[in-house]
Amino acid sequence: MxxxxxxxxxxxxxxxxxxxxxxxxxxxxxxxxxxxxxxxxxxxxxxxxxxxxxxxxxxxxxxxxxxxxxxxxxxxxxxxxxxxxxxxxxxxVSKKPGARFNAYDDLFTISKKEDETLMDLSTRVTEAMAKIKNLRPAKFTVDELDKELEAMSLIRALPADYKHLTSALMLLPELDKD
Structure with missing residues (x-):
């Protein structure tokens, strides 16, 4: 059967x-x-x-x-x-910095929907965080996270006319401000 x-x-x-x-x-x-x-x-x-x-x-x-x-x-x-x-x-699962950048962006742009309960909001945040954890390489360190977050902040701060540069940066195997 x-x-x-x-x-x-x-x-x-x-x-x-x-x-x-x-x-x-x-x-x-x-x-x-x-x-x-x-x-x-x-x-x-x-x-x-x-x-x-x-x-x-x-x-x-x-x-x-x-x-x-x-x-x-x-x-x-x-x-x-x-x-x-x-x-x-x-x-x-692309464990590249660009994928993590997008996942962090998704996490930090979550906001409570008008008719959403706090429990449902908490579930969405937990799911977004699980996605981020799934995108980390096996031996990902806090120092690597710090470097990526610094680079991600700089990338997010760029105006729209830098979109070609930001797209190219997102494809790099490593993200840091240097």
Missing amino acids: SETIKFAKLSNSNYNDWKSDMQAHLGEHGLWRLVCGKEPMPSKADLVEDWETKAIKAASKIYLAVGKDQKVHIREFLEDPVAMWKKLESVH
């Missing part, structure tokens, strides 16, 4: 929510450890076939949980859920 997922399929705009839902879904089916790489292919030949069956099941679940426009990214990995997961992350 076919099982339908109970959350939105991956699109261009819902990666963070989808990632959490998909991780929980895979965990519920005993597949997450394989997908995240903590359960590598066993070296004993008699265990390999079961592991491969499990890997194909995980890859199938991931493939069926992405929208049509996202399948192009993972079609070549139909039997490799670890590669699928990494590819989707690389497509949707």
Whole structure:
């Protein structure tokens, strides 16, 4: 019997929510450890076939949980859920300073909507902060954050006629005022 997922399929705009839902879904089916790489292919030949069956099941679940426009990214990995997961992350999470700049800009421009509760506002702030944390490289330091924030402040202070410069700066692998 076919099982339908109970959350939105991956699109261009819902990666963070989808990632959490998909991780929980895979965990519920005993597949997450394989997908995240903590359960590598066993070296004993008699265990390999079961592991491969499990890997194909995980890859199938991931493939069926992405929208049509996202399948192009993972079609070549139909039997490799670890590669699928990494590819989707690389497509949707650019850990470059420009992406963090935009995420910080989103965070700092949040304001309470007229009919919004404080709890809903707090949830939006928490979600924006989670997005920022997700965009940080693994060993991101406070010193690096300070340098980026200083550069970001300078970039935000530039008038509109500097838009070509600011666009170019946002593509750099590192942001600092020097």
